[in-house]
Amino acid sequence: MxxxxxxxxxxxxxxxxxxxxxxxxxxxxxxxxxxxxxxxxxxxxxxxxxxxxxxxxxxxxxxxxxxxxxxxxxxxxxxxxxxxxxxxxxxxxxxxxxxxxxxxxxxxxxxxxxxxxxxxxxxxxxDIAHAREYERLHLEQLGGHTRAFIKVQDGCNQFCSYCIIPYARGRVRSRSREDVAAEVKGLVAKGYKEVVLTGIHLSSYGIEHMEENPVSHGNWNHRELLALIREVHAIEGLERIRLGSLEPRIITEEFAGALAALPKFCPHFHLSLQSGCDETLQRMNRHYTTEDYEKRCRILRRAFEHPAITTDVIVGFPGETKEEFEITKKYLERIRFYEMHVFKYSRREGTKAAVMKDQVPEPVKAQRSDALLSLEQAMSRQYREHFKNARVKVLFEEITVIGEKEYLTGYTPQYVRAALPAENKEDCARLAGTICEVQTDGFVTDEVLRVHL
The missing domain is CATH 3.40.50.12160 (Methylthiotransferase, N-terminal domain)
Structure with missing residues (x-):
């Protein structure tokens, strides 16, 4: 063998x-x-x-x-x-x-x-640029035991100025709803409770099959993705659905309202931003403004009670001045994200940004990154404080050592980590892999809620 x-x-x-x-x-x-x-x-x-x-x-x-x-x-x-x-x-x-x-x-x-x-x-x-068929890959078992990431889409048509991915992954190609549903059903039969639908540019799911332009009146067409979510939602035994990173323009009143009507859908949204300065966004070839992005966040906060909104931010993009960075920082403070993934711009040969003038020195990138990471920690803790002394539903996963104590840990629908003291191993074994409503009573660490039955 x-x-x-x-x-x-x-x-x-x-x-x-x-x-x-x-x-x-x-x-x-x-x-x-x-x-x-x-x-x-x-x-x-x-x-x-x-x-x-x-x-x-x-x-x-x-x-x-x-x-x-x-x-x-x-x-x-x-x-x-x-x-x-x-x-x-x-x-x-x-x-x-x-x-x-x-x-x-x-x-x-x-x-x-x-x-x-x-x-x-x-x-x-x-020649990936001419690939039009979605590659048939299928999973029957995953390394985890409760949450499964399901690839439903490949490729990207956006061509952001810093990104090589459209050249590495090709144009948008989508997996059939029937094939996705079959895989999810198989994983649910093996005990998985939650799926995360993901792709290279998830919001583009199905657009290659549309006759009309996928962008209508400045909004991304959500029809195909919503149909997929509804089909997966109907699968018996599945208890939670999450989405991977989304294009901000897909968030409309109609789309958010439709998601809010699905009981299994988790109010956890990753809306990639990259910069809070319109001039920087233009150089990045991002196809929205900061005002437009903020509008989408307001839509989500009207449709869901305290949704988790997370994002990506790049610091030190070519030409980013001190003033532009400060504009971004103030914008982030106003939006109040649950989590931010902060990246220092990294030059990628073969992209437009790699040959742009005014490349930002590494020490400056590091300073700006540190500033946003500090802001992220403060905003994230503030978001979690909302769940203190509240009833929450947790999908428990495994026993983990935090500090010197053992806890049964899992996640709320908003993807806030929670920990139950593992004092009774039989109870923990019974709860692992199940969703249980529990009471929060504080924090184990800044990032982990403490809960009890």
């Missing part, structure tokens, strides 16, 4: 695809071992979102070959898609499998291991 080890770099979509590739190998009789162990095959699902991600991808490929020089080392994914010519020359890499070819991994490996000849084909990369 050949041994295989897999390593994932990058986003939730990559993580889903890595699990799907692992499932392929298990079905073919491979034994899956930890990446640090000696294996016959190493698969690295690479990332290319920044130059740093490229470097980490190369490092992991070289590390795999050092672990076992005789092993077949497979480079898969986004870095492959944008750097296949470079990887062809890399002696550490034996197989190069691009996006939209990952479903063929097991077949490609079987053929490779059967021959083991130098003249065997090495590169399996298609």
């Amino acid at each position: 050949p041994k295989a080890a897999l390593h994932n770099l990058g986003c939730k979509v990559n993580a889903y695809e890595t699990e799907a590739m692992q499932q392929q190998l298990v079905e073919r009789g491979y034994e899956i071992v930890p990446f640090d162990e000696k294996a016959d095959v190493y698969i690295i699902n690479t990332c290319s979102v920044t130059n740093i991600a490229d470097r980490k991808s190369r490092q992991m490929l070289h590390r795999a070959k050092k672990l076992n020089p005789k092993a077949v080392v497979v480079a898969a994914g986004c870095y492959v898609q944008v750097a296949s010519e470079e990887l062809k020359k890399d002696a550490s890499v034996d197989l190069i499998i691009g996006n939209n070819r990952k479903a063929e991994l097991a077949d490609i490996l079987d053929e490779r291991l059967a021959h083991l000849k130098e003249e065997d084909e090495k590169v399996y990369v298609l």
Whole structure:
């Protein structure tokens, strides 16, 4: 039985695809071992979102070959898609499998291991810009036990000036509702209670099948995504639905109202912002204004009681002045997010932003990042305070050590972490994997609510 080890770099979509590739190998009789162990095959699902991600991808490929020089080392994914010519020359890499070819991994490996000849084909990369079919990857089991990330969409048509992903992932391609529902039903039958629908640009789900322009009167067309959510919502035994990152323009009164009418839907929204300054957003080629974004947040707060709104912010984008940064900071203070993911701008070769003038020095980026991280901590704690001394519903997952004590931990619908003292192990075992209404009575840490039955 050949041994295989897999390593994932990058986003939730990559993580889903890595699990799907692992499932392929298990079905073919491979034994899956930890990446640090000696294996016959190493698969690295690479990332290319920044130059740093490229470097980490190369490092992991070289590390795999050092672990076992005789092993077949497979480079898969986004870095492959944008750097296949470079990887062809890399002696550490034996197989190069691009996006939209990952479903063929097991077949490609079987053929490779059967021959083991130098003249065997090495590169399996298609022109992703012309890919129109969604790659059929399917999962029956995941590493977790309560929450499953479900990839429903691939590709992006937005072309933000800092982003390489449209070149690595291609144009928008969507998975059929029937296929998504079948996968969710299978996972629910295995005990999963919650699914997170995710994609490279989730708000674009289904737009390639629409005859009309997907953007109507400045709003993103939500018809196809809403139909998918409703179909998944109808699945018996599923108790929660979350969404991955959303395009702000998809949030309309109609869309928010429709979601609020679905009892299983969790009021947890990740609306990517990137900057609170309109001039910076224009250079980023983001297709909304700060006023428009704020309007969408107001819609969500009218439709849901205390929804969790999270976001991404890039500091130090080319040309960002001190004044522009201060505008962003004041804007963030006004919006009051639950969580912010703060990124220092990282130059990515092949993008428009990489050659823009007025690149911001790294020390300045670090200062601005620190300032926003401090703001994030304060806003996040303030958001969690709302749930102090309240009744909340928690999907309990596992026993975790926090400080020196054991707790059964899980998450509220708003994705606030909660912890129940694990004093009775039998009760904890009974509650794990279930949703239970509990009372909050304070905090275990700044980030974790303390609850009791």
